[in-house]
Amino acid sequence: MNEHDTWSETSRWDRQEVERFQIAGQALLSAIGAQLDAVAEATGPSDCQNDAVRTAVQAYDAAYTALTGENLLAPHNAEDEEGPVMDSGNGGLFSVLSRTDYLVDDFDEIIEEGRSSYRSIYPEATEDEVSAEVGDVNSAIYEILHVNEDSVPFPFPAAKPITGMTWFLEIREAMPVALNHWPQNPFQVSEGADDGLLYSHRYIYAPEPQEGG
Known part of the structure; x- marks a missing residue:
């Protein structure tokens, strides 16, 4: 290619x-x-x-x-593309890994939220254009993130948060800054993380089920 x-x-x-x-x-x-x-x-x-x-x-x-995925204004350094590596000293690297589980009653509602986000970005778009551009959950999530400046809104539209967990994990090597060098599974770093786990925090959003309920 x-x-x-x-x-x-x-x-x-x-x-x-x-x-x-x-x-x-x-x-x-x-x-x-x-x-x-x-x-x-x-x-x-x-x-x-x-x-x-x-x-x-x-x-x-x-x-x-x-x-x-490339920054035109940033000075080019081939070593930087691989991400920094910390070998010694008092400093270091850590990753913040976060998982939040949601209940979705109807994925079509997420698609509608994505279309609403698209309309806010392109107010001149016709309904046919909106439907064509945001036709599935994948494109809907993209538009929701885009309208929120690439941040995941909480709670996520049309979804109910159940529980979540965040890990602060000490790592030796950061992900590359070049998109074409990113790992296929960026969360694989969490495997065997017991020694490097700096802090773990859990979130409960849904009420616990009652016995006999």
Whole structure:
């Protein structure tokens, strides 16, 4: 598979990210164009125009990172792609592993929540477009996370939390920062974790069942 094939697959998998990347690119070109016009007219760019370019550059970089997993503005260091490794000293690394179990009465309700999230991002979308873009639970969860700035909302829409647990686990090597180097199972680090477990906390959300109930 060549580089072009990889880009084509990414475009199909993340069409919305491609659209956001294109919009960010157009905004950046527009901001730079205004700055160039000001220079050509010998007036010099204004502080507002300079701020617009800075903002557009950051938005373009964020959109590119969301699409490809690479940060254009970060200095490239091949060693950093593998993630830091701690060998000695007083410092170290730890992972926060969290699990929350939910009861879902109807997965169609999660799809509806995802469509609602999509509408808030794309208010001009028609109902046919919304249904086409958010047609299953997978795409619905994506939209819910997207509208919440890639954070998992709690409680999760259309789901009832039952119980959860969070581990603080000491590790020796962090996950790579490059998306194409990530492990297939990022939670495998928890296997045999007794010696590295720094703290464990459990959450109970649902009432315990009553005897004879």
